[in-house]
Amino acid sequence: MSALTYDDVMAKYEPVLGLEVHVELNTHSKMFCGCSTIFGAEPNTQTCPVCLALPGALPVVNEKAIESTILIGLALNCSIAPFSRFARKNYFYPDMPKNFQISQYDEPICVNGYVDVEIDTDEGPQSFRIEIERVHMEEDTGKSLHVGGSTGRIHGADYSLLDYNRAGIPLVEIVTKIVPGTGKYAPEVAKAYVAELRDILRSLGVSDVKMEQGSLRCDANVSLRLIGSDVLGTRSETKNVNSLRSVERAVRGEMIRHAELLNDGKKVKQETRHFQEDTGLTRSGRSKEQAEDYRYFPEPDLVPVAPDAKWIETLRAGLPERPSLRRKRLQEQWSVPDKEMAAMINADVLNIVEETVLLGADPTKARSWWLGEISRLANEKEVAISELAITANDVAEIVSLVAQGELTDKLARQVVEGVIAGEGSPAQVIASRGIKVVNDDGALMAAIEKVCSEQSETADKVRNGHLPAAGALIGAVMKETKGQADAARVRELLLGHLGQA
Amino acid sequence: MIKNSAAEMAESLASGATTSVALTQAHLDQISKVDGKVHAFLHVDSQGALEQAAQVDAARSRGEKLGPLAGVPLALKDVLVQKGVPTTCGSKILEGWRPPYDATVVTNLKNAGVVILGKTNMDEFAMGSSTENSAYGPTHNPWDLTRIPGGSGGGSAAALAAFEAPLAIGTDTGGSIRQPAAVTGTVGVKPTYGGVSRYGLVAFSSSLDQAGPCARTVLDTALLHEVIAGFDPRDSTSINAPVPQVVAAAKNGDVKAMKIGVVKELNGDGYQAGVRQRFEESLELLAKAGAEIVEVSAPNFEYALAAYYLIAPSECSSNLARFDAMRYGIRVGDSDGASAESVMNLTREVGFGREVKRRILLGTYALSSGYYDAYYGSAQKVRTLITQDFNNAFEKCDVMVSPTCPTTAFKIGEKANDPLAMYLNDIATIPVNMAGIGGMSLPCGVAPEDGLPVGFQIMSPVMQDQRMYSVGAALEAALLSQWGAPLLSQAPSLGGAA
Ligand SMILES: [Zn+2]
Numbered sequence: 001m002s003a004l005t006y007d008d009v010m011a012k013y014e015p016v017l018g019l020e021v022h023v024e025l026n027t028h029s030k031m032f033c034g035c036s037t038i039f040g041a042e043p044n045t046q047t048c049p050v051c052l053a054l055p056g057a058l059p060v061v062n063e064k065a066i067e068s069t070i071l072i073g074l075a076l077n078c079s080i081a082p083f084s085r086f087a088r089k090n091y092f093y094p095d096m097p098k099n100f101q102i103s104q105y106d107e108p109i110c111v112n113g114y115v116d117v118e119i120d121t122d123e124g125p126q127s128f129r130i131e132i133e134r135v136h137m138e139e140d141t142g143k144s145l146h147v148g149g150s151t152g153r154i155h156g157a158d159y160s161l162l163d164y165n166r167a168g169i170p171l172v173e174i175v176t177k178i179v180p181g182t183g184k185y186a187p188e189v190a191k192a193y194v195a196e197l198r199d200i201l202r203s204l205g206v207s208d209v210k211m212e213q214g215s216l217r218c219d220a221n222v223s224l225r226l227i228g229s230d231v232l233g234t235r236s237e238t239k240n241v242n243s244l245r246s247v248e249r250a251v252r253g254e255m256i257r258h259a260e261l262l263n264d265g266k267k268v269k270q271e272t273r274h275f276q277e278d279t280g281l282t283r284s285g286r287s288k289e290q291a292e293d294y295r296y297f298p299e300p301d302l303v304p305v306a307p308d309a310k311w312i313e314t315l316r317a318g319l320p321e322r323p324s325l326r327r328k329r330l331q332e333q334w335s336v337p338d339k340e341m342a343a344m345i346n347a348d349v350l351n352i353v354e355e356t357v358l359l360g361a362d363p364t365k366a367r368s369w370w371l372g373e374i375s376r377l378a379n380e381k382e383v384a385i386s387e388l389a390i391t392a393n394d395v396a397e398i399v400s401l402v403a404q405g406e407l408t409d410k411l412a413r414q415v416v417e418g419v420i421a422g423e424g425s426p427a428q429v430i431a432s433r434g435i436k437v438v439n440d441d442g443a444l445m446a447a448i449e450k451v452c453s454e455q456s457e458t459a460d461k462v463r464n465g466h467l468p469a470a471g472a473l474i475g476a477v478m479k480e481t482k483g484q485a486d487a488a489r490v491r492e493l494l495l496g497h498l499g500q501a
Numbered sequence: 502m503i504k505n506s507a508a509e510m511a512e513s514l515a516s517g518a519t520t521s522v523a524l525t526q527a528h529l530d531q532i533s534k535v536d537g538k539v540h541a542f543l544h545v546d547s548q549g550a551l552e553q554a555a556q557v558d559a560a561r562s563r564g565e566k567l568g569p570l571a572g573v574p575l576a577l578k579d580v581l582v583q584k585g586v587p588t589t590c591g592s593k594i595l596e597g598w599r600p601p602y603d604a605t606v607v608t609n610l611k612n613a614g615v616v617i618l619g620k621t622n623m624d625e626f627a628m629g630s631s632t633e634n635s636a637y638g639p640t641h642n643p644w645d646l647t648r649i650p651g652g653s654g655g656g657s658a659a660a661l662a663a664f665e666a667p668l669a670i671g672t673d674t675g676g677s678i679r680q681p682a683a684v685t686g687t688v689g690v691k692p693t694y695g696g697v698s699r700y701g702l703v704a705f706s707s708s709l710d711q712a713g714p715c716a717r718t719v720l721d722t723a724l725l726h727e728v729i730a731g732f733d734p735r736d737s738t739s740i741n742a743p744v745p746q747v748v749a750a751a752k753n754g755d756v757k758a759m760k761i762g763v764v765k766e767l768n769g770d771g772y773q774a775g776v777r778q779r780f781e782e783s784l785e786l787l788a789k790a791g792a793e794i795v796e797v798s799a800p801n802f803e804y805a806l807a808a809y810y811l812i813a814p815s816e817c818s819s820n821l822a823r824f825d826a827m828r829y830g831i832r833v834g835d836s837d838g839a840s841a842e843s844v845m846n847l848t849r850e851v852g853f854g855r856e857v858k859r860r861i862l863l864g865t866y867a868l869s870s871g872y873y874d875a876y877y878g879s880a881q882k883v884r885t886l887i888t889q890d891f892n893n894a895f896e897k898c899d900v901m902v903s904p905t906c907p908t909t910a911f912k913i914g915e916k917a918n919d920p921l922a923m924y925l926n927d928i929a930t931i932p933v934n935m936a937g938i939g940g941m942s943l944p945c946g947v948a949p950e951d952g953l954p955v956g957f958q959i960m961s962p963v964m965q966d967q968r969m970y971s972v973g974a975a976l977e978a979a980l981l982s983q984w985g986a987p988l989l990s991q992a993p994s995l996g997g998a999a
Contacts, residue, residue, distance in 0.1 A: 049600075049601065049602050052828055053823040053828070054582075054600065054601070054602070054828070054829065055582065055588070055590070055595065055598075055600070055703040055704075055823070055824075055829070056581070056582045056600070056604055056700065056701040056702055056703045056704070057602075057700070057701070058699060058700050058735060058736050058737065059737070060734065060735060060736075060737050061737065088819050090818075090819050090822060090868070092822065092825065092842075092845065094825070094827055094841050094845075097823065097827075097828065098822065098823050099822035099823055099825055100819050100822055154840075154841070160841065162827070293869055293870050295818075295819070295865065295868035295869060295870070295873075296868075296873075297815060297816075297819070297868055297873070297877060300706075300707035300708040300738075300816055301704075301707050301737060301738065302737050302738075303737050303738060
């Protein structure tokens with residue numbers, strides 16, 4: 001097999017994508033029973049007759065999950081079906097207690113939407129429209145842990161452990177239509193799409209969207225066709241893609257693998273492949289040549305979902321601003337450079353900065369506090385910024401005190417530190433720590449005279465016009481006034497005192 | 502005492518003439534005496550029943566307000582889960598399983614102070630019309646021990662006929678309450694689908710299954726109906742509406758000005774002469790009581806059986822997939838190195854009986870891609886047509902009636918190897934399940950040619966269950982005054998207590 005470069009692939013083939021994203025909703029209870037959904041509990045402690053599929057148990061739909069799914073559909077510009085049904089997808093697997101999954105088949109709740117994503121191309125930013133085929137509800141399976149054997153798979157394992165805590169957690173599956181026309185940017189578009197979905201889902205507050213914990217999972221379907229052809233190639237479906245970076249790597253890797261096969265005159269097998277984080281390659285999973293017959297039929301234990309049109313409109317009216325649009329708006333309003341904007345997004349401080357600004361703080365100041373001192377303290381304590389005992393209100397107050405000259409930057413940092421240390425509001429910290437700017441010229445002059453007489457040699461240098469020597473004297477005055485003086489005023493008075501004004 | 506009706510027993514309890522412990526013990530004694538011959542029970546929970554009875558007695562002596570059936574014993578079909586009590590559904594695959602929770606029906610019974618004696622025999626997973634498909638051996642009809650007691654709820658019906666219990670719970674997917682009632686001379690009601698919660702009823706065919714009351718009189722059945730019925734948030738298909746006033750209807754028994762529709766298609770060819778005779782006589786009695794008898798037609802009923810044998814197996818093939826040896830029930834072939842798949846296959850091979858396997862295969866086939874539309878899809882269309890037939894007929898009458906079964910009880914083993922002949926037994930009961938309406942069977946005499954009980958079926962529209970109770974009570978009263986004593990007094994003695 002020849003080793004192809006990405007450019008070789010692009011010279012001959014056009015990629016066609018299809019992306020299936022599974023999102024675990026963050027409802028408090030499972031899709032069809034009242035069990036808790038909290039991640040990381042002891043195995044099989046969050047189970048009941050329903051999610052263990054004990055004989056006789058029946059499912060009941062979680063209303064909140066329906067609401068979340070409709071919100072997702074609306075945010076993705078889908079139509080919401082006035083009538084949709086659950087269906088049973090029948091197949092045997094030990095981690096699926098009923099040996100069928102309650103899902104939706106030919107009557108999903110949301111259909112025909114789209115998401116626009118923007119990526120940087122050689123020609124500058126370019127927008128791609130990803131069309132959404134459907135958004136439907138289903139339930140998650142339990143987890144199997146295969147012990148022994150080399151592959152961690154069921155075949156060859158000595159035994160397997162089953163944890164049903166995850167069984168029945170609400171899942172939403174978002175399926176795109178086929179995505180042609182992305183050319184060499186296919187990997188970036190795939191990544192940007194998943195990132196955009198993640199942001200949208202986060203803004204809706206319907207999921208934790210943590211790829212590393214599996215609350216957002218992406219299956220990437222990739223196929224190649226000869227440039228100019230309108231016949232679709234055979235696709236592979238890559239699962240286990242657990243980060244945004246992996247989405248990009250998986251698509252790129254599959255494109256190259258397919259091209260190598262096709263160039264060698266071989267066929268691409270229609271199969272499920274598993275992405276391997278360490279190598280960036282995929283390995284073959286279950287072959288789909290004999291398509292499994294899931295014997296779908298309408299779930300007789302559940303009644304159809306018929307959401308009220310008024311309810312849907314209420315939900316639509318309450319939709320948050322699209323994250324990408326909001327970012328653009330804020331960047332413009334605050335005139336933030338791209339790099340700083342990216343830094344804010346990475347540090348996840350956009351919301352709190354906006355909140356601080358809405359409380360009256362100057363955007364640049366607000367940004368620099370959250371991204372600078374406060375981020376630094378959070379890092380030092382190894383906690384998330386949101387876990388610190390400082391609020392947008394506190395920061396807005398501190399920014400305002402600095403603007404009024406009530407605090408110097410240095411004092412303000414002490415106040416921030418105090419608030420984070422749990423000493424109370426900025427006012428309480430200022431009071432208890434006795435922090436205040438000394439702007440009583442008399443007190444400053446006394447300190448200046450004291451310092452100049454103590455360091456008369458240095459004072460003489462300044463008197464003689466050697467201005468850099470003033471720095472040491474200003475420092476001493478600041479020390480004398482316990483840092484509560486405004487350094488600029490000290491400098492002004494000192495130079496006047498020494499005849500250099 | 503044990504031959505009284507449940508209403509009479511409840512009266513004795515209320516007046517202090519007897520205690521629930523004494524009443525329960527009397528039934529446990531009867532079970533010890535006769536169940537060796539009848540085999541109505543798979544599990545008798547003597548201790549649990551006596552404890553429950555003692556609690557009711559204590560509550561009564563404290564002057565607590567009790568339900569109308571508090572302290573009266575009952576036999577529970579083994580397809581409903583009861584916490585801590587073995588539940589097998591008549592299947593090997595669930596041998597030894599003790600459910601950790603109560604079915605809603607069981608919760609309702611317990612809350613009403615009804616004493617649960619034990620679990621009754623049934624065709625495996627309620628698939629059958631004779632109780633011969635139980636993995637634990639057949640139940641015998643108290644009228645003739647060589648005959649079947651009907652099925653799938655043969656155990657519950659036989660327990661009533663053998664005076665082992667005055668009340669029983671059955672479940673009815675295609676006739677499993679009504680047909681056993683018919684062939685044992687007892688009363689059985691399939692309420693409107695959604696009228697009684699299915700939570701904790703081990704599913705055979707989810708869209709058809711319905712639990713219901715069984716007893717020896719119409720009033721007893723009504724009293725039990727009101728105990729177990731009502732909306733249950735745990736069952737999405739449960740109807741959120743008040744329970745029909747069935748007790749009032751059973752007490753009143755007034756059919757004046759009621760129109761009774763005789764289903765043209767459920768009579769005639771294939772119906773035993775004695776069955777037809779008793780049915781016709783009953784119609785005359787109802788006419789005498791003031792009802793107007795009209796003929797109604799239901800042309801699509803002839804497809805009901807075929808459609809039923811696609812829908813029920815399809816749903817069962819999926820419902821029974823959970824029996825995989827992983828979480829409960831027996832586990833076969835779990836030796837070192839055996840794969841989960843082979844353990845599951847072996848367990849299902851050993852754990853399920855022939856009829857269950859037959860239906861799982863039928864259903865799996867009917868749902869397969871390429872066949873779905875022709876089989877499951879067409880069957881659903883037939884179901885809609887049958888519902889339309891009922892709707893049309895109910896425009897001309899208040900209730901519809903027919904014989905419950907084409908024949909009286911057949912011999913054990915007679916149809917065991919002829920599934921089609923067996924399936925035909927349910928030809929008159931299946932349409933009711935397909936449309937989700939209510940159906941009752943009550944005894945209307947014995948067939949002159951064999952001396953075996955004949956059942957009279959009454960069908961009422963969705964959530965109009967009180968209508969069948971009115972008609973049932975009127976017919977029962979007319980028959981009783983003719984016979985002078987309940988029909989069961991004609992049944993042979995099994996050597997139990999009087
Ligand atoms: Zn649960």
